[in-house]
Amino acid sequence: NVQVGLVIGIFTISSLLTRPFAGRALDSLGRKHVLIVGLTICAFTIAGYSYIAAVTLILAARFVHGIGWGLSTTSLGTVIADIIPPERRGEGMGYYGLSNTFAMAVGPLTGLWIMQVFGFNYVLLISTILAILSLFSSVFISYPKPIAPTKPAQKLRFSDRLWERSSLLPSTLLLLTAICYGGIVTFITLFGVEAGIANVGLFFLCNASMVLLVRPVTGILFDRKGPAWVLLPGAFFTMAGLWLLSYAHSNLSLAIAALCYGIGFGSIQPALQAWTIARSSPERRGAANGTFFSANDLGIG
Numbered sequence: 001n002v003q004v005g006l007v008i009g010i011f012t013i014s015s016l017l018t019r020p021f022a023g024r025a026l027d028s029l030g031r032k033h034v035l036i037v038g039l040t041i042c043a044f045t046i047a048g049y050s051y052i053a054a055v056t057l058i059l060a061a062r063f064v065h066g067i068g069w070g071l072s073t074t075s076l077g078t079v080i081a082d083i084i085p086p087e088r089r090g091e092g093m094g095y096y097g098l099s100n101t102f103a104m105a106v107g108p109l110t111g112l113w114i115m116q117v118f119g120f121n122y123v124l125l126i127s128t129i130l131a132i133l134s135l136f137s138s139v140f141i142s143y144p145k146p147i148a149p150t151k152p153a154q155k156l157r158f159s160d161r162l163w164e165r166s167s168l169l170p171s172t173l174l175l176l177t178a179i180c181y182g183g184i185v186t187f188i189t190l191f192g193v194e195a196g197i198a199n200v201g202l203f204f205l206c207n208a209s210m211v212l213l214v215r216p217v218t219g220i221l222f223d224r225k226g227p228a229w230v231l232l233p234g235a236f237f238t239m240a241g242l243w244l245l246s247y248a249h250s251n252l253s254l255a256i257a258a259l260c261y262g263i264g265f266g267s268i269q270p271a272l273q274a275w276t277i278a279r280s281s282p283e284r285r286g287a288a289n290g291t292f293f294s295a296n297d298l299g300i301g
Contacts, residue, residue, distance in 0.1 A: 003055050009301070010059055014066030015073075016297040020163060022074040023290020027283060031079050032143050034286075038071025039138055043131035050124045070293075077289045081277040082144045090222025090230070090274045094215035097270040101215070105208040164288040166279040170272040171295035173231070177268055178299025180242060184261075185300070195249050202251055203258040210262025218267040222274055230271040238264030 025034045045065040052058050077096070084092030114123050184203075192200035222230045241261025248254040273292060280288035 006059055007062055011062045011066040011069070012297055012301045014063045015070035016294055016301065018067045018070030019074050019290040019294040019297065020287075021290075022071045023078075023164070023287040025071075026075060026078050026286025026289070030143075031075055031082065031286075032138075032141070034071055035075035035079065035138050035141075036135065038068050038073075038075055039131065039135040041065070041068025042072055043128065043135050046124060046131050047128040050121055074286070074290050074293050077273065077293065078286050079141065079143065081285055081289065082282075083142075086278075088223055089277060090271060091216065091219035093270040093274040093277075094219025094222075097266075097273075098212060098215050101208055101211045101266075105204075164280050164284050164291050166281075166284075167276040167288040167291045170276045170279070171291050174269065174272050174292060175295040175299040177238065177265065177272075178296045180238065181265065182300035184245070191245075197248065197251065197254055199251060200254070203245075203254055206255045206258035207262040207265070210259050211266030214263050214266040215270055219270060219274070222271050227271055227275045230267050231275075234264045234267030234271065236264070237261070238268065240264070 022034060022038070042065060045061055045068060048061055049058070052061055080092065080096045081089070111123050111127075114126060188200050188203060192198065218230045218234070237260050241257050241259075241264055244253065244257035244260055248257050273289075276288050276292045277285060
């Protein structure tokens with residue numbers, strides 16, 4: 001149990017430590033280079049898992065993998081923010097969030113099926129192929145040209161180069177939301193045993209279904225009305241979902257709680273990211289995304 005916890009935890013730690021430096025590199029070196037380096041590290045690390053037979057080496061590989069993950073995901077969020085037209089930022093971030101939600105829903109189920117039918121080596125083989133395809137695809141992205149600063153560049157302190165102050169408010173709100181989600185992910189299995197609910201996986205199914213439904217709608221609402229019209233109802237549904245979950249004692253009550261929580265969580269996360277981008281200057285988007293994703297990692301961790 002301790003070893004499994006370390007395998008998961010060390011990945012999160014290295015990713016969290018990497019994101020501020022990834023944001024700084026995105027603003028100074030450019031999006032393409034950082035993204036390609038991150039995806040290359042991920043591809044090589046995933047391919048190398050098949051040849052590792054010691055726990056110590058697995059932990060070292062997971063630490064390196066977390067660095068690649070921190071670089072690539074921070075880069076992708078910044079590249080997406082560059083590509084999306086400002087007037088459709090909420091809608092675009094909603095679609096981007098959908099891709100993550102879909103992957104997190106399909107990936108574990110597919111991976112478990114492949115492992116049970118074909119064996120674990122095939123899971124790593126297919127994952128390596130997907131990582132290489134992602135790396136190959138990144139070469140063909142039409143990266144927008146960097147936007148020149150509207151004001152003369154000021155000399156920033158080292159800490160300010162890593163963190164973007166304008167994104168601290170939405171990042172703090174994300175941190176609090178991620179703490180709630182991390183608590184659910186960590187303890188819902190034990191909660192199911194305590195509450196007498198056998199199939200707690202129903203929560204994630206209903207939650208993901210609502211996220212897929214609400215994100216395009218709330219993205220458009222964000223663009224037309226502003227962040228308050230999305231964040232306040234999202235906070236209400238998140239609180240209602242948590243409250244209903246605390247009283248759930250059947251599959252039906254668990255599903256209702258998950259539907260409410262899915263509406264709230266599905267609304268809040270992309271809206272906060274779109275708000276983070278809107279509050280930051282174009283030349284500081286990398287640092288803003290690094291701050292934003294660090295808050296997410298820290299909250300779940």
